[in-house]
Amino acid sequence: AVTFAAGLALGGLRPVVAIYSSFLQRAVDQILHDVCMQNLPVVFAVDRAGLVGSDGETHHGCFDALYLAQVPHMTVLCPASFAELRTMLHQALFEIDGPVAVRYPRGGEGVFNADTSTQAAVRMRDGCQAVLITYGTLVEQALSAAEELERSGISTRVVKLNRIAPLDTAAILRETEGAETVLILEDCFENGSVGQQLAAAMEEAGQSCSHTILQNLKDHFAPEGTVDQLRHRFGLDADGVVKTVKEAMSCEQ
Numbered sequence: 001a002v003t004f005a006a007g008l009a010l011g012g013l014r015p016v017v018a019i020y021s022s023f024l025q026r027a028v029d030q031i032l033h034d035v036c037m038q039n040l041p042v043v044f045a046v047d048r049a050g051l052v053g054s055d056g057e058t059h060h061g062c063f064d065a066l067y068l069a070q071v072p073h074m075t076v077l078c079p080a081s082f083a084e085l086r087t088m089l090h091q092a093l094f095e096i097d098g099p100v101a102v103r104y105p106r107g108g109e110g111v112f113n114a115d116t117s118t119q120a121a122v123r124m125r126d127g128c129q130a131v132l133i134t135y136g137t138l139v140e141q142a143l144s145a146a147e148e149l150e151r152s153g154i155s156t157r158v159v160k161l162n163r164i165a166p167l168d169t170a171a172i173l174r175e176t177e178g179a180e181t182v183l184i185l186e187d188c189f190e191n192g193s194v195g196q197q198l199a200a201a202m203e204e205a206g207q208s209c210s211h212t213i214l215q216n217l218k219d220h221f222a223p224e225g226t227v228d229q230l231r232h233r234f235g236l237d238a239d240g241v242v243k244t245v246k247e248a249m250s251c252e253q
Contacts, residue, residue, distance in 0.1 A: 002030035002042070009040035014093055018045040021061025021103065032071060035099050039073045042099050043092045049078075049103035050136060050187040051236075053227040060222050061103070066192040068101050069165035075100045076165040078135040082108075083115035084162070091117070105137050107227075112140045116160060120168035123175060127157035130245050131176050133198065134185035135161040138236065142185055145241035152242075154249055164194050169201045176202060176209065181248045183213040187236055190216050211248040215241065 005015040017024075024031075024046060035042045046068075049061040068076050075096050079085040085104055092100035116122045124139065125146050132142040139160045146156040159175045161167075176182050182202070184195035195214035202209060215235055222230050231237040235244060 002027040003034045005042045006030070006034040006038070006040050009035070009042050010038075014041050014043065016043045016045055016093075018047065020048040020059065021046050021050075021064040022048065022059050025063055025067075028067060031068070031074075031099075036071045036073045039098045041097065043089075044068075044099070044101040045089070046101050046103040048106045050105050050138075051222055051227050051230045052106040053225065053230065055106065056224045057221060061105075062188045062217060062222065064101070064103055065164060065186065065188045065194070068103075069194070070192060073098045074165055075163065077102045077117075077163055078161060079104055079117065080109075080135070080137050080139045080160065081113045081115065083113060084117045087115050087117045088162075103136070110137060110140050112137070112143070117162045119171075120161070120163040121171045121175070122160050122162065123157060124160050125156065125158040127155040129155045129179065130181040130183065130249065131157045131159060131179040132183050132185060132241065132245075133159045133161065133172065133175070133194075135164055135194070136187075138185050138187060141231065141236065141238045141241060144238035145245070148238065148242045149245055152246065154245065156245070161194065167194065167197060169198070172198060173201060173205050173207065176207060179209055181211040181213065181245055182209050183215055183241060183245060185236060185241060186214075186216040187231070187234075188216055190214055190218050213244060213248060215244060
């Protein structure tokens with residue numbers, strides 16, 4: 001399918017490859033050589049991105065955010081709502097040159113249903129002590145955690161990444177400057193994650209943050225379970241974020 005889409009793109013079309021994240025893993029070679037090496041305008045609609053719950057252990061989409069973001073010429077967009085999915089698909093088809101992946105989760109949207117997709121990184125909530133950075137539907141968990149942390153006296157900023165490749169590192173570093181704690185929340189594995197890229201960028205920029213926390217799956221395959229259960233197990237829900245930030249901040253006192 002990916003190679004066929006590359007051929008269509010060479011013929012002047014703008015094909016869309018709609019496929020589960022876990023199935024797209026089988027076409028990494030085709031993505032690299034048939035599409036991205038030639039910088040072809042193929043759009044990948046990456047369904048089941050992140051934790052997928054009852055589809056089972058083999059269906060979690062916890063690799064695409066890692067390998068797609070590392071391929072030259074690839075743009076990776078991460079909608080957090082249906083409104084953003086519509087806007088980002090339009091951007092992928094008509095506004096962005098080269099290959100584009102739009103990654104979205106299984107199931108319907110949650111409480112967050114806005115469209116903030118006009119910038120690569122957007123501040124969703126003001127705060128100065130802790131900064132929570134995330135993308136996709138995890139923005140709901142970050143916003144809920146920020147409210148709870150604020151009630152505990154910790155001023156918390158939330159930064160939502162609409163595009164994780166290429167990263168707008170300069171914009172993100174402006175958001176992390178001066179923070180005591182920075183937590184990057186992701187439902188993928190740690191090696192090659194956005195969190196690792198941002199931690200390296202902060203180090204290179206000389207930002208002296210007391211705690212830079214990568215909250216993700218580490219190197220653990222996620223078992224079967226509901227999305228809520230799995231987020232709680234790996235500390236990716238609001239409660240897990242609040243607990244981690246509080247523990248980090250208490251170390252400073």
